[in-house]
Amino acid sequence: MMFIKRIFAALIACCVSLPLFAGWGDVNMTPGVNALSREIFDLHMTIFWICVVIGALVLGFMVYLIVAFRKKEGDKPAQFDDHPVLEMTWTVLFAVILAVMAIPATFTMIRAYDDAEGDINILITGHQWKWQYEYLEDEVSFFSNLATDLDQRNNIAPKSDNYLLEVDEPLVIPTNKRIRFLITANDVIHSWWVPDFAVKQDAIPGFINTAWTQVDEEGIFRGQCTELCGQYHGYMPVVVKAVSPEDYDVWVNEKKEAKIQQALLTEKLWSTEELYEIGEGVYQTNCVACHQVNGEGLPPVFPALAGSDLVLNDKAKQIEILMEGVQGAAMQSYAEQLSEVDIAAVITYTRKAWGNDASGDGEIVIPKEILDYKNNKL
């Protein structure tokens, strides 16, 4: 019995000490960075302590029962089997405790469901497996992909501090402005969650959900998709960067400027090397999940690009596939997600990499061709 008691003591010591070593932030909910998240945090702590007290009383009473009423020689156990007054009392007591919890919860709920107008409206679309952000007022739109590379995920390279919580392009919002999120999805159900804002809202194809936030302090806030959305569900983080309203305006103007620059870039003369280099990066971010690093794909679902006849010899068809996607297959249209330069570069890359250069026609694709493709359709 001593042995058992010792194990038991060790267990309790473990349970108590682990959170102490780990630090409060690693074991508890974040209070977040705005009024609503702090209010939800307070509500959480209130109900948490109520539950802890109830739990401690019940478990403490159990320990007392176990110790006090263990079987002894010549015991005569009592034979009572009910006590209506007592039973009524604790039923009422439960109801009172619940009411105490329900009242603040109701008020918090009402505040969370505030449909007031936003200073900025951002449409968030969940895609398998990335987020798209569109600023309705400013006509800025971009995709936000996981930035953690495969080497880190495969334990080849050391993991960065924000492993799996970093993106190539974060959502940028101004501080002290009311931001309204319109949340929807492109394929399956996703869920957009930023713990620091206490915003978690399902993104459902065909429907628009709303949420809002207002951030008081500048900073970078990280979250993840929280609804199982297919194989890379764990790899679509949310990163939000809150900046001062002035910096935000600068950023918006840069984004708009970049859009114009992008159009100009398509007019520029491109070298194969330049395109190959950009294309490799685009490929790593957008294509490796299915077509794999070595271009072998995962047949039969995800076809190989290395040695594929289409990639080797049919430039026009390849452009069409990237622009339109493939009906009834996992291949989607990249026409809106990627710039003309990126699409041209990634096609060039696939036509040059893995020895495709030698076995195919080796022609490259320049951004102008993609732009032409787009324009021809108009």
Place this chain on the structure above:
Amino acid sequence: MKAATKTNLKLASLVLGMFCFGFALVPIYDVFCEITGLNGKVSGPTITEYDENFNSREIKILFVTKNNENMAWNFTSEKRILDAETGTAYTVDYTFENPTDYPMVAQAIPSVSPGKGAQYFHKTECFCFEEQLLQPGEKLTMPVRFIIDPDLPSDVPVLTLGYTLFDITESHIKLQASN
């Protein structure tokens, strides 16, 4: 054993009843959505008579157009934001264009948010729930005419009308083949 048989029959009919109830949840849910505005289902092109002396107020309307996965059409609304007044009729044009080289059938699914505003969003003319066929390269402009009910609760200062365009060419072909 007579009593047991009776019990069995009752239970079997309960099973059957609950199976049907599962399916009955579909229309029940639709009715429920229409009443509560759950999921932004709009009540369709109905228009109610207003009191002459209603108080109109300003309201902001956002127009969102989305393509579902693999939908290649260009689908845009004429404007994305409209400062409107309740009780007044507005028209917003939506443009559809099929840039592919094959005919496609699409369906636009509307969604109004917040849900509690959905029932006050009266469309008098719209393209929702109509299948639309476009030939390669064809371009089409269609209007949505609507009035925002002056009874809209005052805590809803902004409404979002979203349309998601789905490619239903395949199921359309399937359906035609079966007919």
Place this chain on the structure above:
Amino acid sequence: MSAVIDSHSDDHHHGPAKGITRWLYTTNHKDIGTLYLWFSFLMLFLGGAMAMVIRAELFEPGSQIVSPEFYNQMLTNHGLIMVFGAVMPAFVGLANWIIPMQIGAPDMALPRMNNLSFWILPVAFGILISTFFMEGGGPNFGWTFYAPLSTTYAPPTVTFFIFAVHIMGASSIMGSINIITTILNMRAPGMTFMKMPLFTWTWLITAYLLIAVMPVLAGAVTMMLMDIHFGTSFFNAAGGGDPVLFQHIFWFFGHPEVYIMILPAFGIVSHIIETFSRKPIFGYTSMVYAIASIAILSFIVWAHHMFTVGMPIAGELFFMYTTMLIAIPTGVKVFNWLSTMFKGSISFETPMLFSIAFVALFTIGGLSGLMLAIAPADFQYHDTYFVVAHFHYVLVPGAIFGIIAGVYYWLPKWTGNMYDEVLGKTHFWMSFISVNITFFPMHFVGLAGMPRRIPDYALQFADFNMVISIGAFIFGLTQLLFLFVILKSIFAGKQATTEVWEGAKGLEWTVASPAPYHTFETPPEVK
């Protein structure tokens, strides 16, 4: 075993057949109960093996042993197999063995259907598991199979999954009809409803729940099937359907399902606490009413699984309040168990240890459930490891400890031999400690922001995940000891007495140990 020997002298009509045909064609409630229990044990190990794969993958950040796609198949099938293959059949097995003996009936009301309802189960799971070897792999959309991930975006094997769920549902429905008919019509003279043992009571209510919700699940998967193959649009937004509708229908089934998995454990634990406290159960009447009210409430709380889908505020508040109400009958039950122990004369044999652990850990699971019911706080908890911690606390040290307690409690009656008490207690302490090492830290990582169902995670969750994985490995290995204890009891235990336990009450303890192949062919008189 001696049941077999005894019956040799009888007319063969009264004894079991020999060899495999005994099990294939049996209509005997004890044989079928045994089959159910062994099947669920097998499934427990299969689902447990999948859990081990999951925990091995999550042992450290970074990709470990399986691909994200296979990981999703593991977590889906772990859930499906544990719910439909381990917990539910174990309870049906216990019901088959114990209910007729508790109510003084000679057998179940519909013995041939009983045979069928068991034998279609291995078929269902055979189909489910065979999908792993098909193109596209097994189901990978979570045990909740939300549309459109499970329809438009599902692997082609989803059709087999739907078929398997249909068969499991049919099995459960047949089993439930059988149990209700038995309880309603075959009780010994004098056994009124309010004299019925609590395990029988909980099962009567559970069976009604099953009959009410299994057909709804069947409807949901039928709609999925039609969406996938016949071009309907129940859940497909493109055709005017609604993916959220799927969640409503699923959880209309799913929430009562959760109580289906815990109510019979309530019954088992009530018997055990009563026996080892040597005191009658406290508040029998309020126990019955509490179970009934939990069952009724379970039909109006389902959308608390969907607080983040964008329901109107009225809906959120309604489901928050109804969910909180469930705490009342559940609290009543916990207090009744404690009051039963109060002023008793408690001894701590293995079944009692598991039952006490059940009450303590189920209370923790219940309290975290209460926290999850608070809708605005649930915005932060939803779909994180906090939820995983919560439902594992009610299902592992809840439902599974309840089943294990029941097995230890009734094992001597089944085999005629006592189990090894030292091994039993070792099994308990190992399970109790490792179950807490496994599931308690999940609360922490969940609150700190780790979403569920992810194959890889950010670095701040690493330490706790390693602890969780180690706990899970210990817990998994410990269950092999359970298997050994049972085998030892069958083949080498010392002879058990008729009463088995000092304070045991109820008709099942009046028949010999092991229970003869046929019991109560003339109904006993209950006073």
